[in-house]
Amino acid sequence: MASPWRYALEYRAVAAVAAAVRALPQWASLALGSAIGWVFYLVDAPHRRLSVANLSAAFPHKPPGEIRAIARGVFVHFGSLLTELLRFSGLPPAKMLAAVEFEGEERVRHALAGGKGALFITGHFGYWELHAMAHALRFPPIGVVVRALDNPRLNAWIEALRTSTGNSVIHRRGALRQILRALGENKGVAILIDQHIQTSEAVVVDFFNRPAATTSAVAALALRTGAPIVPVFAVRVPGGRYRMIYEHPVVPPDADHPDAVRELTQRCTDVLEMYVRRYPNNWLWMHRRWRDLPRGEDIPGMFPAGAREE
Numbered sequence: 001m002a003s004p005w006r007y008a009l010e011y012r013a014v015a016a017v018a019a020a021v022r023a024l025p026q027w028a029s030l031a032l033g034s035a036i037g038w039v040f041y042l043v044d045a046p047h048r049r050l051s052v053a054n055l056s057a058a059f060p061h062k063p064p065g066e067i068r069a070i071a072r073g074v075f076v077h078f079g080s081l082l083t084e085l086l087r088f089s090g091l092p093p094a095k096m097l098a099a100v101e102f103e104g105e106e107r108v109r110h111a112l113a114g115g116k117g118a119l120f121i122t123g124h125f126g127y128w129e130l131h132a133m134a135h136a137l138r139f140p141p142i143g144v145v146v147r148a149l150d151n152p153r154l155n156a157w158i159e160a161l162r163t164s165t166g167n168s169v170i171h172r173r174g175a176l177r178q179i180l181r182a183l184g185e186n187k188g189v190a191i192l193i194d195q196h197i198q199t200s201e202a203v204v205v206d207f208f209n210r211p212a213a214t215t216s217a218v219a220a221l222a223l224r225t226g227a228p229i230v231p232v233f234a235v236r237v238p239g240g241r242y243r244m245i246y247e248h249p250v251v252p253p254d255a256d257h258p259d260a261v262r263e264l265t266q267r268c269t270d271v272l273e274m275y276v277r278r279y280p281n282n283w284l285w286m287h288r289r290w291r292d293l294p295r296g297e298d299i300p301g302m303f304p305a306g307a308r309e310e
Contacts, residue, residue: 011153021083022090026240029087030080037079041072047286048075054285058208073281085129089161093137096165100134101237104246108139108188111228111249117183119218119229121250123194123272124284131234131244132190133165141166142188145175176217183227190232191218193268196289205266207273210290219264222252229264231271235279247271 021029041048051071059067088096111118120135120142122128132144144162148171149155159169170178170189179189193215194207201220202213222229231247250271253263276283 007151007153010151011157014154014157017083018086018090021086024087026084026087029083033080033083034076035079036082037076038072040079041075044075050288051075051285054289055280057210057290058285059280070280071285074283074285077281078284081127081129084127085161088130089133089164093165096134097137099240100130100242100244102138102244102246104248105138107230107246107248111230112140112186112188114226114228115186116225116227117186118188119183119222119227120188120190120232121193121218121229121268121272122190122232122234123192123276124287125194125233125272125275126279126282127234127236127242128192128232129162130242131232132162132167134242134244135188135190135232136165136167140187141168142190143168143170143178143182145170145172145179145189145191147172179221180225183221183225191215193218193265194272194284194289195287196291203262203265205262205269207269207289208276212269212290214265214269216261216265218268219261222264223260229268231268231275233275235282 021032024032048071051074052067055062055067055070056064059070062070088099091099108118122131132142135142144167146159146162146169149158162169170182182189195215197213197215201216203216203219204211205214206212207214218229221227228249229252230249233245233247235243235245237243250264250267253260253267257263
């Protein structure tokens with residue numbers, strides 16, 4: 001466990017950057033974020049190597065130069081995600097809505113019309129945090145399943161950000177009861193499905209033709225409650241705007257399918273893979289998503305530490 005002074009330093013650093021970024025126009029925020037991404041690409045050799053290795057395995061027919069270019073784009077994207085999240089979260093609701101466009105709104109309304117709630121799934125892709133904030137300004141607020149950070153002050157700060165437009169936070173540990181309650185009240189719940197899972201709830205599915213241990217919770221909940229699964233994605237479009245995409249609900253397998261949970265989890269993962277293939281620099285390739293290769297060097301996470309759940 002880190003010392004209190006380190007927690008205080010992390011919090012003050014993030015708060016200072018947020019205050020500075022919110023005073024910038026969008027073009028400057030994006031430029032600063034891109035520069036931060038470039039710096040991390042140059043100095044963070046372990047994550048750079050991991051990104052290149054993951055990309056090479058996922059796209060074996062792409063030449064090395066293209067793989068390196070995508071890897072650089074990944075770092076630049078996540079740098080801009082950081083600064084844009086800080087800037088966007090400081091906007092008043094009307095300006096947030098003015099900066100986004102929604103695609104597939106009718107799919108959200110149709111999903112909730114069933115009266116069983118909805119499970120919104122995505123990954124560490126695009127601008128997922130912005131999507132959650134904007135969602136609550138157009139549709140009924142949702143519960144966002146998250147892992148609490150070790151740093152209590154930073155955790156309180158980011159939870160205030162995540163709930164600023166009306167959403168609620170559901171901590172992953174002990175989340176089942178809250179998720180079932182939300183679905184029973186015909187509310188939406190957002191869950192990330194692209195993290196490596198080592199607990200008993202994991203099922204192994206194919207992700208970029210490699211085995212990936214994935215949470216079975218979404219599929220199990222959908223099959224148990226009848227709640228539809230709606231994949232969601234957020235991408236940047238010209239003009240400094242963001243497109244919030246709601247895909248068609250994932251079709252569940254037949255009731256007599258011998259391995260319905262795994263099959264439905266695979267179908268959810270297939271939709272995520274489709275978007276990652278379309279926008280490869282928008283996904284977190286510097287994460288050890290696959291464990292089918294030797295571990296190699298011990299690489300820390302890219303984000304502030306949270307309680308271990310593996």
